[in-house]
Amino acid sequence: MPSRMRHEIGEQPEALRRTIGSLLPRIGELEKLAAGARQVLFVARGSSDNAAVYGRYLVESRTGRLASLAAPSVATTYRSRIDLDGVLAVAISQSGRTEEIVETMAWARDCGARTVAVTNGHGSPLAEAADVALLTEAGEELAVPATKTYTTQLAALAVLGAGLGADVDTADLARVPDEIERLIEATEAAEELPLIVAELARVQGVVVSARGLAFGTALELALKLKEACYLHAMGLSYADLLHGPIAVVDERTPAIVLGAAGSPVLAGTAALAARVTEAGARAYGIGGGPALAGSSSLALPGPALPEWTAPLGLIVPGQLVVERLARALGINPDVPRGLNKVTQTGV
Incomplete structure (x- = not known):
């Protein structure tokens, strides 16, 4: 029987249609809130933090604003005061009930920031406390590994980028649900999918790498491999990987390399895959078109989307690999050991 995780992967196109349709009309509201914001x-934490990495690259590469990732302990444990005047604080939480994230957003507001919440938790403390709440329309997610809540967060952050003045065409975002629907079918029909799963089932560790707007996808896929398959998965920018950790990639530790077609970092991504295979290791490509596929041992298709929206699709083949790999290893992907849907990290 299909797992709940696989069922929710398949729900992503419709969840994205609802979310994008709901949030695109709010670009003007975001423009007003962000007027004068310099940073x-x-x-965020967990999968939401990986979504935030996408948001950071989108904001810095397309809006001309500085963006950064908060360290919540500065607010909740050190209780430091920072001048956040002119800052737009964007708190991301699937449930909207993670106390650390709610408290950190309140701290940011008290330090002078304007606030935006991105959450699937309608009526949650995070949504109620923010100046603007971007509510995703993923519906209830029952499997512990985030799938549709993660991709709808990316959609909300794409709308946020447009509201911050990103040089993008929002029509690209409207094409995402149909493209993900196609990509699910294409990935499951690919001869390479069972081969990649079979090979990964024989290893204990894997490196997942990308750069730029796709980097958050590499981090998210590595997290899913750890959560649902119990692999020692390391998510790294390929620039960082080449600075030393490349030594861990060998015949027992393959690499999964992700890229967006048309990205300025694609040539480097393909070169990394080639270096991995030349060293005698296996490289599995996701996306990147012929350039990455030609440098990889095996490759899965990516979305036919421009780089700024490609991460919404790039994670999907990875989700399908994780779900199949977990079942091949005799693991129930819906309820990984030691995890709950809402994680309270304390202060």
Whole structure:
């Protein structure tokens, strides 16, 4: 029987249609809130933190604003005061009930920031406390590994980028649900999918790498491999990987390399895959078109989307690999050991 995780992967196109349709009309509201903001501060943990990495790259590469990731302990444990005048604080939480994230957003507001919440938790403390709440329309997510709540967060952050003046065409965002629907079918029909799963089932560790707007996808896929398959998965920018950790990639530790077609970092991504295979290791490509596929041992298709929206699709083949790999390893991907849907990290 299909797992709940696989069922929710399949729900992503419709969840994205609802979310994008709901949030695109709010670009003007975001423009007004962000007027004069010189910096964006993202507040998140777990999968939401990986979504924030996408948000950071989108804001810095397309809006001309500085963006950074918050360290919540500065607010909740050190209780430091920072001048956040002119800062837009964006708190991301699937449930909207993670106390650390709610408290950190309140701290940011008290320090002078304007606040935005990105959450699937309608009526949650995070949504109620923010100046603007971007509510995703993923519906209830029952599997512990985030799938549709993660991609709808990316959609909300894409709308946020447009509201901050990103040089993008929002029509690209409207194409995402249909493209993900196609990508799910294409990935499951790919001969390479069972081969990649079979090979990964024989290893204990894997490196997942990308750069630029796709980097958050690499981090998210590594997290899913750890959560649902119990692999020692390391998510790294390929620039950082080449600075030393490349030594861990060998015949027992393959690499998964992700890229967006048309990205300025694609040539480097393909070169990394080639270096991995030349060293005698296996490289599995996701996306990147012929350039990455030609440098990889095996490759899965990516979305036919421009770089700024490609991360919404790039994670999907990875989700399908994780779900199949977990079941191949005899693991129930819906309820990984030691995890709950809402994680309270304390202060």
